Amino acid sequence: MFADGDFDLRTPEPALAADLVADLHLETLWAGMARGDGRLFALARAATLTPLRDPAAIAYRQEALDDCLRNAAAVRALHAVADAAATAEEKIIRGPAGSSEGLLNRSVRVLELFCGHLRELGRLVAPHTHGFRSAAFTRLLTVIRTELDEEYLRSVETFLRRFDFEHGIIAGARLGEGNKGIVFRLHEPPGKGRPSALHRRLKKSGLTYTLPGKYEEGWRALNAFRSRLLGGVAGAVSESADHIRDFFRALRTELGFYVGCLNLAETLSRRGLPFCLPEVRPPGTGVFTAHELYDPCLALRLDGPVTGNDVGADGIGLIVVTGANRGGKSTFLRSVGAAHLMAQCGMFVPARSFSAAAAEGVFTHFKREEDRSMTSGKLDEELARMSGIVDRLRPGSLVLCNESFMSTNEREGSDIADEIVGALTGLGVRVVLVTHLHEFARRARAEPPDGRLFLTAGREGGFRLRPGVPSPTAHASELYARVFGSRD
Amino acid sequence: MAIRSILFGAGESFPVPGEVAEPEYFRDLNLDRIAAGVAEAGKEPGVAALFRLPTRDTRLVAFRQQVFRDLEEPGVREVAERFAAAMARTRRRLELIGRMKHPPQAHRWHLDLVLEHADAVTAFAGALEGIELTAPGLRALRDDMTEHVREASFLRLREQARALHDRLGEVRYDILLRGDRITVAHHDPAERFDYAEQVLAMFARFRPDPGGRPPERPGDMGLDQVEAGVLDLVVELFPDVFRDLAAFSEAHRGFIPAGLIGLERELRFYLGYLAYLAPLREAGLPFCHPAVSATDKTLLAHDAFDLALAAVLAERGERVVGNDLSLDGDERVLVVSGPNQGGKTTLSRTFGQLHHLAALGCPVPGSRARVFLPDRILTHYERAEHPEALASKLEDELLRMRDILALATPDSVIILNEIFTSTTWDDARELSATVLAGLSRLDAPCLWVSFLDELSGLDPKAVSMVGAVAEDGTTRTYKVVRRPPDGRAHALAIAERHGLTRARITERIGR
Numbered sequence: 001m002f003a004d005g006d007f008d009l010r011t012p013e014p015a016l017a018a019d020l021v022a023d024l025h026l027e028t029l030w031a032g033m034a035r036g037d038g039r040l041f042a043l044a045r046a047a048t049l050t051p052l053r054d055p056a057a058i059a060y061r062q063e064a065l066d067d068c069l070r071n072a073a074a075v076r077a078l079h080a081v082a083d084a085a086a087t088a089e090e091k092i093i094r095g096p097a098g099s100s101e102g103l104l105n106r107s108v109r110v111l112e113l114f115c116g117h118l119r120e121l122g123r124l125v126a127p128h129t130h131g132f133r134s135a136a137f138t139r140l141l142t143v144i145r146t147e148l149d150e151e152y153l154r155s156v157e158t159f160l161r162r163f164d165f166e167h168g169i170i171a172g173a174r175l176g177e178g179n180k181g182i183v184f185r186l187h188e189p190p191g192k193g194r195p196s197a198l199h200r201r202l203k204k205s206g207l208t209y210t211l212p213g214k215y216e217e218g219w220r221a222l223n224a225f226r227s228r229l230l231g232g233v234a235g236a237v238s239e240s241a242d243h244i245r246d247f248f249r250a251l252r253t254e255l256g257f258y259v260g261c262l263n264l265a266e267t268l269s270r271r272g273l274p275f276c277l278p279e280v281r282p283p284g285t286g287v288f289t290a291h292e293l294y295d296p297c298l299a300l301r302l303d304g305p306v307t308g309n310d311v312g313a314d315g316i317g318l319i320v321v322t323g324a325n326r327g328g329k330s331t332f333l334r335s336v337g338a339a340h341l342m343a344q345c346g347m348f349v350p351a352r353s354f355s356a357a358a359a360e361g362v363f364t365h366f367k368r369e370e371d372r373s374m375t376s377g378k379l380d381e382e383l384a385r386m387s388g389i390v391d392r393l394r395p396g397s398l399v400l401c402n403e404s405f406m407s408t409n410e411r412e413g414s415d416i417a418d419e420i421v422g423a424l425t426g427l428g429v430r431v432v433l434v435t436h437l438h439e440f441a442r443r444a445r446a447e448p449p450d451g452r453l454f455l456t457a458g459r460e461g462g463f464r465l466r467p468g469v470p471s472p473t474a475h476a477s478e479l480y481a482r483v484f485g486s487r488d
Numbered sequence: 489m490a491i492r493s494i495l496f497g498a499g500e501s502f503p504v505p506g507e508v509a510e511p512e513y514f515r516d517l518n519l520d521r522i523a524a525g526v527a528e529a530g531k532e533p534g535v536a537a538l539f540r541l542p543t544r545d546t547r548l549v550a551f552r553q554q555v556f557r558d559l560e561e562p563g564v565r566e567v568a569e570r571f572a573a574a575m576a577r578t579r580r581r582l583e584l585i586g587r588m589k590h591p592p593q594a595h596r597w598h599l600d601l602v603l604e605h606a607d608a609v610t611a612f613a614g615a616l617e618g619i620e621l622t623a624p625g626l627r628a629l630r631d632d633m634t635e636h637v638r639e640a641s642f643l644r645l646r647e648q649a650r651a652l653h654d655r656l657g658e659v660r661y662d663i664l665l666r667g668d669r670i671t672v673a674h675h676d677p678a679e680r681f682d683y684a685e686q687v688l689a690m691f692a693r694f695r696p697d698p699g700g701r702p703p704e705r706p707g708d709m710g711l712d713q714v715e716a717g718v719l720d721l722v723v724e725l726f727p728d729v730f731r732d733l734a735a736f737s738e739a740h741r742g743f744i745p746a747g748l749i750g751l752e753r754e755l756r757f758y759l760g761y762l763a764y765l766a767p768l769r770e771a772g773l774p775f776c777h778p779a780v781s782a783t784d785k786t787l788l789a790h791d792a793f794d795l796a797l798a799a800v801l802a803e804r805g806e807r808v809v810g811n812d813l814s815l816d817g818d819e820r821v822l823v824v825s826g827p828n829q830g831g832k833t834t835l836s837r838t839f840g841q842l843h844h845l846a847a848l849g850c851p852v853p854g855s856r857a858r859v860f861l862p863d864r865i866l867t868h869y870e871r872a873e874h875p876e877a878l879a880s881k882l883e884d885e886l887l888r889m890r891d892i893l894a895l896a897t898p899d900s901v902i903i904l905n906e907i908f909t910s911t912t913w914d915d916a917r918e919l920s921a922t923v924l925a926g927l928s929r930l931d932a933p934c935l936w937v938s939f940l941d942e943l944s945g946l947d948p949k950a951v952s953m954v955g956a957v958a959e960d961g962t963t964r965t966y967k968v969v970r971r972p973p974d975g976r977a978h979a980l981a982i983a984e985r986h987g988l989t990r991a992r993i994t995e996r997i998g999r
Contacts, residue, residue: 147693159690168666172681175659179596179719180711184663185681198679202664205673207724209717221712226665232684240691247694383986390988393997416983423993 023364028297033260051344061346063134068258082251085117100227104234107241278343279355283396288313295335296350317425317451319432327457359398366402395428414439491747494625495754516867517840518796530760542847552849554623567615574608575752595737606646613637672721778857787815792854823944839935862901869905902934
C-alpha cells in the first residue's frame with residue numbers, strides 16, 4: 001500500500017467523515033468491495049477515507065492494482081494464506097498474563113504453526129516469477145523467495161525443539177533494586193549426556209534452596225521465579241512469533257485492499273460498466289476532466305443502466321449545477337466525490353476516463369432532512385456544519401454542496417452563499433454547488449465567467465447534465481404533479 | 489544548619505500551621521474550592537491550611553509576591569518542582585521500607601533512598617546556583633542549600649552510600665533451577681549467557697526494524713519466599729558486603745532534616761497555586777501581582793474574574809468574562825444591581841477573592857490591581873432555602889447583619905449578597921437604607937448585591953454597577969457593559985456568528 005511503510009488501519013479518519021460517508025453513500029461502495037467480509041469492508045473504509053495527495057504514492061498503488069487485475073487468482077490465494085495464518089494464530093489461547101512459561105510454550109506452538117504457512121507462501125509464488133511487474137509485488141515476491149527458503153524453515157524447526165529445558169535452567173544474575181535478583185541472562189539449555197563444566201560447578205556449590213513443603217503459595221513463588229528466569233528468552237521467542245504474525249497480518253491487510261478492488265472490478269465488468277485507472281495530478285493544479293463519470297454506489301444498487309456525465313472543468317473553481325428535481329444533480333455530486341476518493345486511494349474510478357487534481361480533503365455539505373437540533377434554527381444548524389468544514393479546509397480542498405443555505409428566504413440564502421462560496425473559491429478551494437438559489441446563480445452568472453462552469457439538469461435527456469444556464473424554476477410543480485397526481 | 493522559611497520571611501522558623509479552621513467566608517466566596525484545587529494541584533493536603541492564613545503585613549505580601557514572580561519563570565519553577573517531586577518520592581519510599589520484613593532487602597532500599605535523596609538535594613542546590621533569582625526568600629534558600637550540601641556530614645554520608653552501592657552492583661552469581669531446587673554459585677565469566685540473543689538472531693529477518701531488546705519490566709518492590717530464599721544464599725556467598733550494608737542502614741535511619749520537610753510544604757503552596765493557575769493562563773486569562781496597602785482603602789481591578797468559576801469554565805473550554813472594579817477617593821460601597829443571571833454574585837465573589845488572595849501574597853485574577861489588606865472579611869450570602877416562615881428568615885438575616893456590623897471595624901471588608909429579599913419592597917428599602925447608613929459611618933470597603941437599584945443614590949460613598957446580560961444567541965456574556973444593537977441583516981449576522989463571512993473565512997483558512 002505504501003512504498004515505505006505498512007498500511008495502518010488505525011489511522012484516524014478525517015473529521016466530518018460521518019457526513020461524507022452518509023452523503024456519498026460510501027457504505028454501498030465498501031459493501032460492493034467487501035462481499036460480506038467485515039475485514040475487507042473495514043479496509044475499504046480506511047483506504048477511501050484516508051486519501052493520498054502525492055501522485056507518486058497513488059501511482060505506486062495503481063501499478064500494484066494493475067498487477068492484481070492481471071493475476072487475480074494468485075493474489076486471492078496469497079490473501080487466503082495470510083488470512084489463514086493470522087486467523088489460526090488468534091485461535092491459540094494465551095496463558096495467564098505474566099507467566100513467561102506459558103508465553104514461551106504458546107510462542108513455540110505459534111512458530112511451529114507459522115512454518116507451515118510460510119512454506120505455503122513459497123509454494124504459491126514459485127510459478128509467478130514473471131507475472132508481476134509493480135514495485136510493490138516484486139518486493140514481496142523477492143522477500144518470500146529469498147528469506148523464507150526451505151533450509152531456513154528447517155533450521156527454525158530444529159531450534160524450536162530445544163525449548164523443553166528438560167535438564168534444568170542455567171542463568172546469570174546480579175542484584176537489582178532492593179537486592180532482588182535481576183537480569184537473568186539465560187545460558188544455553190543444559191543438554192543430555194555429560195554435563196558442562198558450568199553445570200558441574202553449580203551442582204557442587206552446596207548453596208541450595210529447596211522449596212519447603214507443598215504449599216500452594218510456595219509453588220506459585222517458584223513458578224514466578226522460573227518465569228522470570230525464562231522471561232528474557234520467552235520475550236525473545238514471543239517477540240519473534242509476534243513479528244511473523246504481524247507479517248501475516250500486514251500481508252492480509254495490504255492484499256485485502258486489493259482483493260476488495262478485485263471484487264468491485266468483477267461486479268462492474270459483469271454489468272458492462274466502464275472503469276479506468278485515473279490520472280491524478282498534484283493538488284492545486286485545477287485539473288478535472290471526465291468522460292462518462294457515474295456514481296458507483298447508484299450503479300451497485302440499481303439493476304438497470306446508469307447515466308454517466310462528461311465534465312470538462314480544467315481550471316474551473318466553481319461548478320454550479322441547477323435544474324430539474326430528480327434530474328441527476330445529487331447523483332452527479334456523489335459521482336464527483338466518490339471518484340476523487342477512489343482515485344486518491346489508488347483505485348480505479350467509475351468513468352471511461354478521468355483526470356483530476358488530488359483534493360486536499362473532500363467535504364460534503366448536503367441539505368439535512370430534518371432539524372435535529374432543539375436549540376438553534378435550521379439555518380444555524382447548516383451554518384454550524386459549514387463552519388466545521390471551514391475549520392478543516394485548505395487551498396485545494398473539494399467541497400460538494402447540495403442545496404445548501406436554503407433554509408432561509410432566497411435573498412438571504414443567496415447573500416450567505418455569495419459570501420461563503422466567494423471566499424472559498426478565492427482561496428483556491430474547489431466548490432461544486434447544487435442549488436435552487438436562482439438569485440445566487442443569477443449573480444454568479446453576471447460576473448466574468450472565468451473559473452466557473454454552469455451545468456443544468458433538464459427534463460429531456462434522461463439524467464444527463466449539460467452545460468447550461470440556470471432555468472428559472474426547478475420543475476418542482478411537475479415533480480409534485482408526478483408524485484401526487486395532478487392538482488387539477 | 490537551618491533552612492529559612494520561604495513563606496514567612498527571613499529569621500523566622502517554620503510555623504507549623506497544624507489545624508487552622510476554615511474562615512467562615514470561605515464557602516460564600518468559593519475560596520474553599522480554590523483551596524482544595526490548589527492543594528490538589530500541589531499534591532499536598534497540608535497546603536490548604538497555609539491557604540487560610542491571610543496577612544496584613546505588606547512587607548510579607550511583597551516577600552511572597554517576589555517568590556511567586558521568580559517561580560513564574562519556567563526555569564525556576566522547574567527546579568522547584570523537581571525537588572518537591574523528589575521529596576515526595578523519598579517520603580513515600582521511606583514509609584514502604586518501614587513495612588518491609590526481610591532485612592537484606594529493606595537495607596538495600598534504604599541505602600538507595602539515601603543516595604537518591606542526596607542526589608536530589610545536591611541537584612537542587614546546584615540548580616539554584618544556576619538560575620537567576622531576585623526574591624530575597626529564594627536567595628536565602630539558595631545560600632542555605634549551598635551550605636547544607638557542603639557540610640562534612642552530608643558529604644561523608646553520600647560518599648559511604650556510594651561506595652556501598654558500587655560494591656553491591658558488582659555482585660554476580662549463577663543459578664541452576666531444576667524441579668523445586670535452586671542452587672547458587674559465584675559467577676563464571678568465561679561462560680556465554682546469550683540464549684535470548686540466539687533466539688532473536690534466528691528470527692531477525694521478521695523484525696520490522698533492527699531495534700534493541702524490549703526493556704526489562706521493572707520488578708515490584710516486594711520479595712516472595714523464593715526470592716528471599718535465594719537472596720539469603722547470596723548473602724552467604726558475599727558475607728562482607730551485606731554486613732556493611734546492615735551497619736549503614738542502622739546508622740542512618742532518619743536521614744531527612746526537618747528543615748527540608750518544611751521547605752517542601754512551603755514550596756508546594758507556591759507551586760500548587762501556580763499549577764492551579766496554569767490552565768487558566770493557558771486559556772489567556774490575565775493574572776497580576778496587586779499593589780497592596782493596609783491603610784489606603786481605594787480599590788482598583790482590571791479584568792478581574794471569579795477564580796473558582798474560571799477554573800470550571802476553562803476546563804470546559806468556555807469563555808471567562810473579566811470585569812473592572814474600582815473604589816476611588818471616599819467611595820466605599822459598590823452597589824451591584826441588574827437582571828438575574830447577569831453575573832452579579834460572581835462579581836461579589838470576585839471582589840472577596842481579590843482581598844483574600846492579595847492578603848496571601850498570591851497573584852490575583854486580573855490584568856492590574858490595587859487592593860486593601862483588611863483585618864477580616866465578612867460575608868452575608870443567602871443561605872439555602874429554609875422551610876420556615878418568612879418572618880424567621882428575615883429575623884435570621886437581621887441577626888446576621890447585626891453580628892457583621894458588631895464584628896466589623898473600619899478596616900474590614902464586607903460583602904452582602906441579596907439580603908432582605910424575603911420581605912416587602914418597602915421594608916427592604918427601609919432596612920437597606922439603615923444598613924447602608926451604618927456601613928457608610930463604618931467606612932469599611934463593601935460590595936452589596938441588591939435588587940434595589942436606587943440604593944446607590946442614597947449615600948455619597950455608594951457607587952452603582954449594573955450587571956447586564958447580553959444574549960447573542962449562543963453564549964451569554966456576563967459583562968457590565970451594555971451592547972448597542974449593531975443593525976446588521978439577520979442572516980449575515982448569523983453567518984458572522986459562525987465565523988462565515990468572507991473576511992473571517994479567509995482569515996481562518998489562510999492562517
